[in-house]
Amino acid sequence: MPVTFRKSFRILPGVRINLNRRSWSITLGGGSGPRWTRSSTGRDTYSADLPGPFGFRTTRRRRGDR
Template identity: 60%
Template sequence: MGLTFRKSIRILPGIRMNINRRSVSFRVGGHGGPRRTYGSRGRRTTSMDLPGPFGYRRSSRRVGRRGTIRR
């Protein structure tokens, strides 16, 4: 079984920095509304909790100058 590393630090109310082994991400927004996550690897995610067992999530990747996805 592999070991994992993940740390979440609250910077200000509504802003959180998540650190793991490969990247750093910032989450803006709190409970009860939409949240936006910006990752150091180019991924941007919008998510929101909806009533009941439902949720909404949409991800997009940053595109490089030549139209290719950066990795």
């Protein structure tokens, strides 16, 4: 069974630093509104909760990153 690690720190209202075994990321927004996450591995993720059990998420890699 693999061992995983994930930790999230709230540094300001609406701003979080997320750490895991391979990378770190910063998230702006949250709650029931839209969120934007930028990862140290080169991914940008935009997500939002929609009414009911629905949500929206799109992820893309930044140019020049692996």
